[in-house]
Amino acid sequence: MGSITFSKAMTRLTVLGALLPLALHATATAPDPVCLQIQKxxxxxxxxxxxxxxxxxSGIAHWASSSSQxxxxxMEPGSSKDVAAVLRIVxxxxxxxxxxxxxxxSNVGFSSTTGVQIAMSRFSDVKYDxxxxxxxxxxxxxxxxVYAALEPHNVSVVxxxxxxxxVAGFTLGGGYSWLTNQHGLTVDTVVAYELVKPNGQVGVVTEASDPxxxxxxxxxxxxxxIVTKFTLKTFPSTGIWGGFQFIAGSDIAQNTAAVADFCANVKDPKANIIADYGFVSGQPIMSQILFYDGPNPPAGIFDKLLAVPTMLADVSSRSMTSFIKAVPLGTAGLRITSHTVPVLQFTPSLLNIxxxxxxxxxxxLAPKGAQLVTYAIEPFQADIFKRNPDKTAYPPVRDAVFLxxxxxxxxxxxQSDDDFHAAVIASGDVIRKAALAEGQDITNGPLYPNYALSETPLSAMYGxxxxxxxxxKKIVDPKNVMGLAGGFKF
Structure with missing residues (x-):
């Protein structure tokens, strides 16, 4: 998801700026022979x-400096045939x-490498039908x-x-969205993948062609x-309502109560929030995003959240593009780790923990160089998978929704990498035990792959x-070509 903060110092960091020292150390030695063969x-x-x-x-640049190598x-391919050529050579x-x-x-080696970096930036078309x-x-x-390209057509996507x-990693990992309550995960809305198979064959994969x-x-x-193009269902969209709020100090308790109330009682599938418990510059803070799929939410849905005093806020009726760009992000260029705990309910007691x-x-972690420590509350409704009963790799079960x-x-x-890695695991264990102690049956709850640590077992995500x-995998890739790339491997 990416957490939010108002720290001006951090917003000045950019991915490319943080990577310049890294790239400059990549001195011009003799070109790699595989790279030269690809070039030919x-x-x-x-x-x-x-x-x-x-x-x-820019080719090796990642949002997190710790994810770059x-x-x-x-290699920037501009055609699927050239992607196929690269796969055959590597x-x-x-x-x-x-x-x-x-x-x-957020995991190093998942979309970065010391080998051949394939950067898909030239696959940049959006075509609406x-x-x-x-x-x-x-x-x-x-x-x-994508949102900007679709807005003139008054449609949007999950x-x-x-x-x-x-688009690519988010979709291939599942995809929780502002429209998930209405339409499921992003994977539930994909109707076709243009895929370059490990043997170099290029084709379109649909449910009918290869279930x-x-x-x-x-x-x-x-x-x-390697997926070069996704075909997604679109849905009518003529504007949304939403934006962000920052809450600090004694007002956090009031906001926690408002968040708990929203999670328990709001049933309108067009409404959703992300509420972050954060710690910035030595102070606790809550940063949250409010969303409604329509320009005017019904009265009452967000009243308790809007009643909390804020130190900064920007909430209004607007376009989806305006909404997405309005939320201030401040972690670009930093070292990052992400972890997840599947829960069934965000109860008041669990929120306090x-x-x-x-x-x-x-x-x-402040003495270790912490810039941001956040925990994002992401509630979804209990029927999001019932709306889309089709079998998917993730989630492995659809009779329960693990948030x-x-x-x-x-x-x-x-030098603080190990400290933060150990801390995020320890904190996740505390929260997991607290949810179990409340009676939440999360023992076999699948972890969301897009948030999971690199060492997460496949069984913990895919059951x-x-x-x-x-x-x-053995049928599609018998020579394990894709095993040469990082990520969660089957």
Whole structure:
């Protein structure tokens, strides 16, 4: 999701700026022979950038500086055929590679590599088809661009909730959205994938053409090839209402009560929130986003949240693009770790425990260079999977909704990496035990892959689907070419 803060110091950081020292250290040694071979076979639609090239830094750039690595080269494909050529070459030489869409992955090595970095930025088209009410969306886009392209048609899609989230990783990992209460996860709305298979074949995967592979792509990440284009269902949209609030000090208790009330009592599927318990500059703070799918929410839905005194707020009727860009994000360029705990209910007692965890770890990690310690409350309604009964890789069960609490820590010094990693695990354990103590049956609750730590076992995310996904992987990728890329591997 990406947590929010109003820290001016952090908003001045940019991904590219943070990566310049990294890219400059990628000195111009002899070009990698695999990169040179790729350069020889690709068409003019594509390009290869070597260390020292001005485009190299942007090619390896990620939202989190800790997610970036110096690659032997950056390959920007401009056609699916060139993606196929690259896969054939890296497979032949068993060369590590990575595929980067928007670059928002928080786990190092998931969309970065010391081998060949494939940057999908040239796959940037959005094509709306009014007859089928679908949109073809390039894998190199971020959701900001998708919303802006679809707004003239008065439609939208089930996409990311804050600015800068990439289409590809978000969709291939599941996709919780502002429209999820109405239409399910993003994977529930995909009708076709343009896929370059590990053997270099290019084709369109639909439920009719290959039901097993279609199922596997719905949450299975990059295990089955490289997706170059997604075709998603669209939904009417003529504007939304929403924005952000910042609450501090003694007003946090009132806001916690308002959040608990919203989670328990608001049943309108067009309404949703994200509420962050944070710790910034030595002070506890709540930052939250309010959303309604329509320009004028019915009276009463957000009254208690709006009644809380705020230190900063921007809530109004607006376009989806305005809404997404209005939320201030301040963690670009920092080192980041993300973790998740699946819960069934955000009760008042559990919210208080989460608030205490935020304050405790904010204080504990401040000497280690903490810039942001946040816990994002993300409520969804209990019928989101009943609306879409089709089988998907994630979630493995659809008879219960496990809410994806997001623990999101950001810091500056690399020497603190182990401290923050250990802290986010310890805090997640406390919250998990608290939910179990309340009687919440979350023992087998699947973790949301887009928030999960890199060492998370496949069974913890995909449950009973693991064996089926292994089987499909062996059929689609018998030589394990995609195993040369990072991420959760089947």
């Amino acid at each position: 076979v690709i068409s003019r639609a594509s390009a290869v950038f070597l260390p020292g090239d001005e485009h190299y830094a 110096n690659s032997t080269c950056v 497979g032949q030489h068993e060369t590590p590679f990575a595929v980067k869409g928007g670059g928002h992955a 009014a007859h089928s009410q679908t949109a073809e969306i390039g894998a190199g886009l971020v959701w900001d661009d 996409g990311g909730r804050v600015s800068g989230i990439g 097993d592979l279609f199922f596997a792509l719905k949450g299975g990440f990059n295990n089955f090839g 989460i608030a205490n965890e935020s304050a405790f770890w904010g204080n504990q 994806p609490l997001n623990l999101y820590f950001a810091w500056l010094p690399p 009973k689907n693991v064996a089926e996904l292994h089987r499909i």
